[in-house]
Amino acid sequence: MFILIVGGKGARAVEFEQALADFGLDWDVQWQPDPEAVMALPDDRPPDAVVAERDLQGVSGPDVLARVRSRYPEAVRILLLDEGDGSGVEQVLESAHRLLRKPLDAGELIEAVESVIELRELLDNESLKEAIGKVGALPPPPRLYIEMTQLLGDPDTTTADVAEVLSQDPAIAAKVLRLCNSAYFSAGRVITDMRTAVTRLGLQTIQRLVLAAEAYSGAGGVNGIDRDAMQERALRTSRLAARLLGGPSAELAATAGLLAEVGMLLPDVRIPGRVAEEAAAGDGQGPHYAEAGAYLLGLWGLPMPIVEAVASHHQPGRMRMSGFWVAGAVHVASALAGGTEVDETYLRSVGMLDKLPRWRAMAEEQLAEAA
Structure with missing residues (x-):
């Protein structure tokens, strides 16, 4: 499982990596401060999930996730929001599958990603995942x-x-x-x-x-x-x-x-x-x-x-x-x-x-x- 987190690594990075070890999860987590680098990943190693902060250097998190949707339609897209930052959420949900609060909580992110793993085991249909991933205006989460x-x-x-x-x-x-x-x-x-x-x-x-x-x-x-x-x-x-x-x-x-x-x-x-x-x-x-x-x-x-x-x-x-x-x-x-x-x-x-x-x-x- 390849997880790409776009934004500052922050103080919670060590906690998150320790949580992975505690759960016995052999995940490859990469922290990437440069949002432009997301589009430069090797074609033979697409990310399984991309997590982006809402405000990044020179570009918005929703814009990055929209580009991820185009290049990696099967990747799970997660947007991180500051506490109390609910403004314009309806607009960003077109590019993000899930919303999580900052600071990044290891347990919440692990649960979010693992739920999608279970879902893919249940609905292991490549054409389905690709078709849903390419839909731009999914009904927003309730x-x-x-x-x-x-x-x-x-x-x-x-x-x-x-x-x-x-x-x-x-x-x-x-x-x-x-x-x-x-x-x-x-x-x-x-x-x-x-x-x-x-x-x-x-x-x-x-x-x-x-x-x-x-x-x-x-x-x-x-x-x-x-x-x-x-x-x-x-x-x-x-x-x-x-x-x-x-x-x-x-x-x-x-x-x-x-x-x-x-x-x-x-x-x-x-x-x-x-x-x-x-x-x-x-x-x-x-x-x-x-x-x-x-x-x-x-x-x-x-x-x-x-x-x-x-x-x-x-x-x-x-x-x-x-x-x-x-x-x-x-x-x-x-x-x-x-x-x-x-x-x-x-x-x-x-x-x-x-x-x-x-x-x-x-x-x-x-x-x-x-x-």
Whole structure:
């Protein structure tokens, strides 16, 4: 694994190299103060990951990463930001896959790079990696969702704290309130303020609504996709997946179900079956939307069970884990919510086929409630 860090070496370099040794990682890490030298690397040794500070000598970090994207489309691109430096983040996300805070933290960087290694093992498809790497305007990482995830990790966080964070983005706040008042979540009384929404629905449900609002935002639709219909289908899948799996993994299933079709928003993906009848999905030569979406979520830093479930929800029998878990629940929920075929051979292999009639009834009940 060849990691290139562009910028000043700094005092954390020794700590980072010691952390590599502690983890037993045989990585080649090079610190390069000259951003121009990045483009002069030998052709036979491309970097696996490039980390750049936002402000470099005579050039910006996003510009360097944009050039890296052009020459090394498969390299993971990570941008380092100063603490509190959130200005213009939307613009820099076109060139960076992940954002990390300065000073460079060894553990965070190791985790970020290793998550991509796992993802590549899951989605070891050269054409897919190249196709995604060359996309210039990938949907940006869900900023508010990530911020809420960090906020909810603090046991002292209150509903007022969450409402205050959400209210800082009026567009997302308005969309979350609209989703709260939709047929899937409304309890009959109209919610008009964020604090009431958080209190009524709970922190985890609000977190998923934020994710839906950010992931499916934007005007129009790539590949002719109706984003509103897609978002409604995602919400149905999310709720049903959580009910099918239950227990401590229900939240993972809910989030994976919400994002199962996010890859359809990427250009030049292959969308077979039902969706192909609704949209012009290219010539069928691009990556499958499920794999493309999973690869994108992995670059965003979402947990591997979610990435794996999104990648395999249309073909649950190929996942590495045995048994019925997140990917299985998302497959069934996605099929029942979207009107596609459930893989009964897979369900029989994991001993769950006898539950399918009850699950169908649950899906029909959910649809009736929404109507």
